[in-house]
Amino acid sequence: MAHIPDGVLSLPVLAVGGAVSVVGVGLGLRGLDPTRTPRVAVLSAVLFVASLVHFPAGLASVHLLLNGLAGIILGWAAFPALLVALLLQAVLFGFGGLAVLGVNTMDMAVPALLAASLFRLGWNQGAPRRAALLGGACAAGSVLLTAVMVAAVMALSGREFETAAKLVVATHLPVAGIEAVFTAAVVSLLARVKPDMLARPT
Amino acid sequence: MSVIPAARARGSALDAARAGEGRALVARLDPRSRVLLAVAFTGAVVLAESLSALSIALGVAIGLALLARLPWRLTLRRLLALEGFMLVVLALLPFTVPGRILAEPLGFGLSAEGLRQAAQIALRANAVAVALAALLGSLEVVALGRALARLGAPSRLVHLFLFTVRYIGVLEQEYGRLRLAMRARAFRPGPGLHCWTSLGHLFGMLLVRSLERAERIDAAMRCRGFTGRFHLLDDHGPERPGALDLGVGAASTAALLLVVGLGL
Secondary structure (H helix, E strand, C coil): CCCCCCCCCCHHHHHHHHHHHHHHHHHHHHCCCHHHHHHHHHHHHHHHHHCCCEEEECCEEEECCCHHHHHHHHHHHHHHHHHHHHHHHHHHHCCCCCCCHHHHHHHHHHHHHHHHHHHHHHCCCCCHHHHHHHHHHHHHHHHHHHHHHHHHHHHHHCHHHHHHHHHHHHHHHHHHHHHHHHHHHHHHHHHHHCHHHCCCCC | CCHHHHHHHHHHHHHHHHHHCCCCHHHHCCHHHHHHHHHHHHHHHHHCCCHHHHHHHHHHHHHHHHHHCCCHHHHHHHHHHHHHHHHHHHHHHHHHCCCCEEECHHHCCEEHHHHHHHHHHHHHHHHHHHHHHHHHHCCCHHHHHHHHHHCCCCHHHHHHHHHHHHHHHHHHHHHHHHHHHHHHCCCCCCCCHHHHHHHHHHHHHHHHHHHHHHHHHHHHHHHCCCCCCCCCCCCCCCCCCCHHHHHHHHHHHHHHHHHHHCCC
16 A cells, blocks of 8 residues: 555665655654644554454455544644654554655655645534544545555656556555544544544644 | 454563563564664665665575574464555566566566565565564564663653553453444444444543543552652663673664675
């Protein structure tokens, strides 16, 4: 999914991805109050576990990205949270690599941030239905944007990857649908049970 | 739903790492040396262009895996998962790269340059994956966090890393409990809106519970005077690198120079 292995991307792409992620993680960490660390870590662990839970979807089974959800709950802290989750996946399971860590983090976290700002624009406290709809839309959007970014970094690394890049986007379409329903359920539950989780984290 | 077998696989990976501690050569290396070695190795592999250099890299990685005494079956399974993603990219490359045509099965040209590039990618990805598994995968995750801290990673990032490692275990327990409760109510996963919504509620509840737990932990930690500095408990001041670390460092530096000398 968003785990591009080492060796596929070209050096300039790796460098740009690394730079974007360093800046993003830096900003995310600066805004991260040390006492809020446990909360961010919970989300980071959820992101890690999410890639282990496989959903039945017709013939194939897919796993979720949940970067939209991470963005909605964490805001800028999504950057370090995603970095940690991806690092753990690379080290423990060999999903993704070391040099591409920056690019993979960027592909997941930039859509997460966009989803976050979109959600904040459209939602204010106490409207679970609206939260569910918005959350679902943000989730689907960020999965698709991640797929497009993965495809883009592959296409930028060489024209010959274009076919594979199109395949990546195509396989993410069902993921986006499932993730929209899933995130809508999560967000509507949170809006009812614990709305302060969705409120602007400071 | 396969989180449980996956969790079991990881459990056995951690157990294997502990069993190997103090035995294998790689396990005797300082965690910091292992992190640095992994980074240097990845850098060299990503920079290297020629197929012979990449073959040597894969050989070195397999050598490291042998030295780390990685369990074979688990390592192969990890590589298979990686190959699953790669297969699409690799199988397409010989047909999409323009170049000298070697054969034309079904009217699609199979180019030599494409084959070469596919081989390059396959070698790179596998070399890095095997080396990562050997150097870092066999390391206990908490030790990896400490090593990162001592190598100068931002302390907040290291906290986040260590807390995440802890919460993965917590989440798995909670997840198992909630899934059991759902099974007791005859829930069976199958494609469809109902399943996805139910799992969404499951994860939402998981988040709420874990978060409340995190808040309790936060309160307890503040009660004990936590101000944002996390003390690394086994920190007797950074130990000096041992002869083994220096030896491995010298050997890998020499190898890197050789690679650069041979023109990557």
